[in-house]
Amino acid sequence: MTATASLPPLDLVDLRKKVDGCLEEYLALKAAAMRRENLPPLPLQVLHDFVFAGGKRIRPLVCILGWYAARGQGETGPVIRAAASLELFHTFALIHDDIMDRSDTRRGRPTVHRALAARRQHRAQHHKFGESAAILVGDMAFAWSQAMLCDAISELGQQASALRVIHAMHCAVLYGQYMDLDTAEHLTGDIQRALTVLRYKTAKYTVEHPLHLGAALAGSGPEVRAALSAYALPLGEAFQMRDDLLGIFGDTAVTGKSTLDDLREGKQTVLLASALHRADAAQGKLLRRLVGDPALGEEEAAAIRTVLTETGARAHVEALIDIRRRAALHALDNGPFPAAAAHALREVAHTLTERTR
Amino acid sequence: MTATASLPPLDLVDLRKKVDGCLEEYLALKAAAMRRENLPPLPLQVLHDFVFAGGKRIRPLVCILGWYAARGQGETGPVIRAAASLELFHTFALIHDDIMDRSDTRRGRPTVHRALAARRQHRAQHHKFGESAAILVGDMAFAWSQAMLCDAISELGQQASALRVIHAMHCAVLYGQYMDLDTAEHLTGDIQRALTVLRYKTAKYTVEHPLHLGAALAGSGPEVRAALSAYALPLGEAFQMRDDLLGIFGDTAVTGKSTLDDLREGKQTVLLASALHRADAAQGKLLRRLVGDPALGEEEAAAIRTVLTETGARAHVEALIDIRRRAALHALDNGPFPAAAAHALREVAHTLTERTR
Numbered sequence: 001m002t003a004t005a006s007l008p009p010l011d012l013v014d015l016r017k018k019v020d021g022c023l024e025e026y027l028a029l030k031a032a033a034m035r036r037e038n039l040p041p042l043p044l045q046v047l048h049d050f051v052f053a054g055g056k057r058i059r060p061l062v063c064i065l066g067w068y069a070a071r072g073q074g075e076t077g078p079v080i081r082a083a084a085s086l087e088l089f090h091t092f093a094l095i096h097d098d099i100m101d102r103s104d105t106r107r108g109r110p111t112v113h114r115a116l117a118a119r120r121q122h123r124a125q126h127h128k129f130g131e132s133a134a135i136l137v138g139d140m141a142f143a144w145s146q147a148m149l150c151d152a153i154s155e156l157g158q159q160a161s162a163l164r165v166i167h168a169m170h171c172a173v174l175y176g177q178y179m180d181l182d183t184a185e186h187l188t189g190d191i192q193r194a195l196t197v198l199r200y201k202t203a204k205y206t207v208e209h210p211l212h213l214g215a216a217l218a219g220s221g222p223e224v225r226a227a228l229s230a231y232a233l234p235l236g237e238a239f240q241m242r243d244d245l246l247g248i249f250g251d252t253a254v255t256g257k258s259t260l261d262d263l264r265e266g267k268q269t270v271l272l273a274s275a276l277h278r279a280d281a282a283q284g285k286l287l288r289r290l291v292g293d294p295a296l297g298e299e300e301a302a303a304i305r306t307v308l309t310e311t312g313a314r315a316h317v318e319a320l321i322d323i324r325r326r327a328a329l330h331a332l333d334n335g336p337f338p339a340a341a342a343h344a345l346r347e348v349a350h351t352l353t354e355r356t357r
Numbered sequence: 358m359t360a361t362a363s364l365p366p367l368d369l370v371d372l373r374k375k376v377d378g379c380l381e382e383y384l385a386l387k388a389a390a391m392r393r394e395n396l397p398p399l400p401l402q403v404l405h406d407f408v409f410a411g412g413k414r415i416r417p418l419v420c421i422l423g424w425y426a427a428r429g430q431g432e433t434g435p436v437i438r439a440a441a442s443l444e445l446f447h448t449f450a451l452i453h454d455d456i457m458d459r460s461d462t463r464r465g466r467p468t469v470h471r472a473l474a475a476r477r478q479h480r481a482q483h484h485k486f487g488e489s490a491a492i493l494v495g496d497m498a499f500a501w502s503q504a505m506l507c508d509a510i511s512e513l514g515q516q517a518s519a520l521r522v523i524h525a526m527h528c529a530v531l532y533g534q535y536m537d538l539d540t541a542e543h544l545t546g547d548i549q550r551a552l553t554v555l556r557y558k559t560a561k562y563t564v565e566h567p568l569h570l571g572a573a574l575a576g577s578g579p580e581v582r583a584a585l586s587a588y589a590l591p592l593g594e595a596f597q598m599r600d601d602l603l604g605i606f607g608d609t610a611v612t613g614k615s616t617l618d619d620l621r622e623g624k625q626t627v628l629l630a631s632a633l634h635r636a637d638a639a640q641g642k643l644l645r646r647l648v649g650d651p652a653l654g655e656e657e658a659a660a661i662r663t664v665l666t667e668t669g670a671r672a673h674v675e676a677l678i679d680i681r682r683r684a685a686l687h688a689l690d691n692g693p694f695p696a697a698a699a700h701a702l703r704e705v706a707h708t709l710t711e712r713t714r
Binding site for chain 2: 034039040042043096099100120123124125129131132133135136137139140142143146147150151154159160163167170171174175177178179181182185200
């Protein structure tokens with residue numbers, strides 16, 4: 001890609017590498033600080049392994065693009081560091097989520113509580129140790145994300161507005177997860193309720209708030225943020241619906257996640273709500289009997305998949321994703337964004353909604 | 358108490374009321390914000406009930422006294438709000454701690470995970486819901502404590518140094534808890550190791566960092582902080598040793614905590630390390646057999662208490678507390694603190710080490 005005045009280079013692969021570089025550097029600094037105090041190395045080792053086992057760095061990339069979209073000026077270093085802190089926050093959210101869901105694998109590897117339990121396998125209560133230590137390692141990731149963010153934004157002079165966005169992001173994802181949990185055992189065909197949960201848990205958290213953080217760091221006003229939201233919310237919803245489809249119909253070898261976890265947990269997705277809404281008596285009975293059974297196996301999962309397909313719910317969700325991707329792309333065509341930023345955000349919209357992992 | 362130039366009024370009861378007022382106001386603001394967004398009220402209700410079920414507000418009070426000790430000038434409002442945010446952080450730490458320890462009661466009431474489970478008793482998996490929702494409510498308390506703090510300190514112009522102290526505090530308590538957890542199943546007579554854990558888990562977190570936060574907000578330099586540490590570290594250690602004694606020999610009706618939890622958990626206290634260090638073969642065998650047994654009952658607890666007393670460990674810990682209280686008081690006599698602040702800190706030293714709850 002050639003740099004010109006109208007199209008500065010926004011190479012997503014390169015930005016991703018820079019984000020990873022910041023994370024690597026920050027965690028190394030922390031590890032050195034802990035060594036100096038003779039504190040145990042295992043929490044940071046496990047955290048490092050998890051952060052670098054994969055992850056698409058969606059939130060940091062979206063944050064950086066928000067800064068470009070809002071015509072940010074000046075050095076990008078602190079912006080990239082602030083953006084990278086979102087990945088540590090996301091790591092915290094995933095670690096706690098995996099404990100709550102009792103998931104065994106993530107990114108094709110043992111989840112953090114499983115990895116910690118494995119390190120203390122000689123103990124009678126190593127599972128309990130793994131879960132408790134993972135709560136703490138998650139808490140540490142949260143604390144480090146805040147410290148990394150505060151440090152980065154102190155160089156940018158937009159602290160108050162950036163911190164407001166970050167706090168809104170924390171509340172959105174934690175309330176989204178809480179609502180997810182609170183509806184998990186109560187299966188209904190209420191598509192609107194499922195959409196509300198995913199708006200908080202994912203759309204705001206994954207796309208809207210990171211974009212707003214970038215825009216805040218660029219010193220943008222409410223118009224730019226509103227234009228970014230018009231892109232972010234439909235895209236974030238489409239992203240989660242794609243995730244829900246992959247969680248049940250995906251290829252485990254590609255996604256790194258079991259296709260049984262969401263079904264065992266009884267996760268109240270739009271897909272499931274749509275299926276319950278469309279199901280005949282027998283199909284509804286099958287879903288209510290099997291979804292949420294923690295002992296559910298491959299055979300039962302296959303039966304559920306058949307119902308999700310035959311009721312038309314799967315096709316319905318594909319259509320909902322398509323409508324939202326179009327809305328997001330339309331918002332870019334009409335937004336006040338520089339061409340290079342709009343181009344990169346378009347790329348992100350396709351990646352998030354057409355992905356296979 | 359009359360205000361004079363040499364002795365401004367430092368009424369701890371009044372300061373405590375002001376801290377509670379800030380917490381009440383902040384949580385009410387958050388509840389209103391969540392209502393406006395149609396988010397579920399239960400997380401904040403449960404958090405509010407827990408915060409106001411008791412708690413001595415030690416960390417906020419110590420923080421405010423740190424500000425006075427460092428001769429802080431100007432409006433106290435933002436200082437008290439910053440100090441109050443430490444109570445929300447402490448609430449987060451307690452909620453997660455109770456999940457890890459599987460404690461049923463705290464402050465004479467059900468712990469947060471128990472209270473949440475009770476609100477969803479009709480569900481098949483209400484215990485799992487309680488634990489998962491409590492992880493999230495703890496995370497919310499952490500997020501709110503950060504937002505409340507950042508908001509308060511933005512008015513005080515000492516953000517960078519205050520945030521450094523807060524981050525050190527987060528790391529200290531989380532690593533302290535991690536070390537506590539990691540040594541729990543491995544009983545030894547290593548008193549030094551037990552002292553290291555309590556230095557991080559309690560002494561730094563409960564006394565040193567809150568004092569340093571207050572001093573940072575007053576714009577103090579390294580000398581004042583060093584003088585505060587000379588008071589804080591021995592006092593914090595004495596405080597935790599008193600807590601450990603109360604956890605086993607305390608009156609449940611007064612402490613609000615079960616006297617079985619610490620023994621069942623196999624908490625590696627200085628008291629236990631001292632007993633193992635002093636025990637004869639039979640006493641050592643009894644401790645190793647009973648401490649850490651999750652099913653331990655009143656009879657076994659009584660047998661352990663007898664060993665803790667007869668080995669002289671209980672008296673040893675009382676002596677260690679006494680040495681540390683004296684060291685803390687001595688540091689006050691020699692510190693560069695205004696008389697009123699030194700007087701209030703002296704009161705705190707007695708309260709924390711001679712308490713019965």
